[in-house]
Amino acid sequence: MSRSILIGAPFVAVIPAAATLATIADSDPNGWVIALKSRVLGQVSQEAFSTVPKWTTSWDPFLREAVDTLCALHSANLIDAACADAFADVISVHIALRYGHCAGVAEPDAPRTRQMLTRIELFVHEHIAESILVEQLAVLVHMSASNFARVFKAATGNSPHLYVTLARVNFARTMLCEETLPLAEVGARAGFQTQQHFTDVFHRYTGVTPRIFRLAHRNVTS
Secondary structure (H helix, E strand, O other), X not given: OOOOOOOOOOOOOOOOOOOOOOOOOOOOOOOOOOOOOHHHOOHHHHHHHOOOOOOOOOOOHHHHHHHHHHHXXXXXXXXXXXXXXXXXXXXXXXXXXXXXXXXXXXXXXXXXXXXXXXXXXXXXXXXXXXXXXXXXXHHHOOOOHHHHHHHHHHHHOOOHHHHHXXXXXXXXXXXXXXXXXXXXXXXXXXOOOOHHHHHHHHHHHHOOOHHHHHHHHHHHHO
């Protein structure tokens, strides 16, 4: 069937290999297209993939982490054919097991929860440089702060505060890899109020300071 779909950051899309891609004028052309062709998929993937329903949307932390990892490897020029094939097979198995009909019956509130998480992800992406409170996120999905925190933790495994913090760290990592902005500006654009806070939090979740991370990335790419 012929159908058009608009995809924008921060979302990840898995599309048919034969789909026609086009960019809209004035839109950001950067992005990833992962084509899961049958010749690079394992037998388990090929058998299970046909059971995946088409045109579905979902909150999927695994795919988000996979794409973030691919971006980091690509920036460091560390992706080869074997690496790409491995990612293709792992992603395809994940999709088949999570979204295939063999995955079992979803919980009654799963669609609502996924819609809520998608809305939260988009809001955090658009307001990453600002102060983001749990109360703001709760209002966004028409829930009390306490109930929202409970539902969010149950669905993602992380508290809303930790989710926002990790989103800021990942955003900062991308800027450190792709841009030459001063470290203070990187921290500000990622929503950290002071340079020291940026350094402390970044080190806590990556194991290195922003400066060391940038230097290491430059050494690898050079």
